[in-house]
Amino acid sequence: MRKWLIWGALLALLGGGIYYLHSSVEEQIADKVSEAIGNNAKTNVDLSLKGIELKQGEAGKELWTLKATNGWYQKDESIIDLAEPDIMYFVQPNRDKVHIVAPNGTINQNTGVARLWGDVTVVNQKGTITSSELTFEDKKKLLIMTGNVIFTGDGFNGSSDNANWNLKDNLITATGNVVVNFRAEKLDDATGGEK
C-alpha cells in the first residue's frame, strides 16, 4: 500500500511540473504578443494557435484565405489576434487576386471584420496600395484603408488621406488631399532610343 502512495505522489509532482512549464511558456508568448499588439491578450487568451489558416468560400468557390504565423483566440469576445496576417482575396468573377499583408491584425468573428495595422500592403496585378491601417469588412466585401495611403498603378502613383476598395465592383476610391502623378515614360523607351 505504501509503495502505491509513493508512486502516486511522484506522478502528481511530475504532472504539476509539466503543467507549470506549459503555462509559463504560454504566458511568455502572450506577454510578447500583448506588447506587440497593445491589448491585454495575456489575460484573455483561451487558445493559442501556431500557423493559422482560415478559409472562406462562397457559391462553392474559395473567396479568401487567411494565414498567420501566430494567433490568440479570445472566446468571450470571439476575437482572434493575429501575428503577421496574410490574406489572399479572390475578386469574382475572374478571381483576380488581391494580396494583403501586415505585421499585426485581429479578426472579430461576430462582425466578420478583420483589422490590420502596422505597414499594411495591398497588391493586385495592376498596382499596390500601402497604408497605416486597413479594415476588411467581409460582408460588404470592402477594404477601408486609412492613414498615409500611397498607391502605385500602371503608369501612375499617388497619395491620399484615405481610400477604400469595393471588391464587388473592383473600384478604388481615394478621398482627402488626393495627389496623382501620371508618369510619362522615359523618351528612350517610348521612341526606341532615337532622339
Add this chain to the structure above:
Amino acid sequence: APAKDDVKVTSEKMTYSADGQTVVFIKNVVVKHPQADIWANKVTVYLQDDKNAPKSENVGGMNPGKIERIVAQGNVRIKMEKGRRGTCDTATYTLNDELLVMTGSPKLSEGKNTIAGNIIKFWVKENRSEVLGSTNQPVEAIFSAPSKAKK
C-alpha cells in the same frame, strides 16, 4: 521626383476601376500638365491599354506615357503658355496629337484677342485653332488693333 513630362492631378476625391483604364477625379480638380494647367469640377483620365499604347512618333514632343486623353467637365478654366486662357463647360485633351477640343460656350483668349463659338479646336503644338459656329452660337472673334503711335 516627377519628371518633366509627367502630369500631376490633385483633387478631393478620386475613383479608379482596378481592372479598367479610367481614373476619375472629383471636386476642386487641378491638372498640372507641361503645356497647360486645367481647373474643373471633374476630370476623367483615360489610360491606354498596354496592347494599344502607340510608340510616341513626335520625338521631342510631349510624351503621352500611359495617358490617352483627359476630359475636364464643369467650370473648366485653362491656362496655357504665352498668356493663352480658355474657359468652357467641357474640354477634351488628346495627348498623342496634342489637340484640345473645347465645347459648351468655349472662349479662348490671348491678350486682348478672343475667339468664341460652338466648338473650338486648338492644336497646341502647331499653335493653330479652328472655331466652329452654330445657329445659336455663331463664331465671334475680337482682334484688338495695335494702339496708334502718338504724334
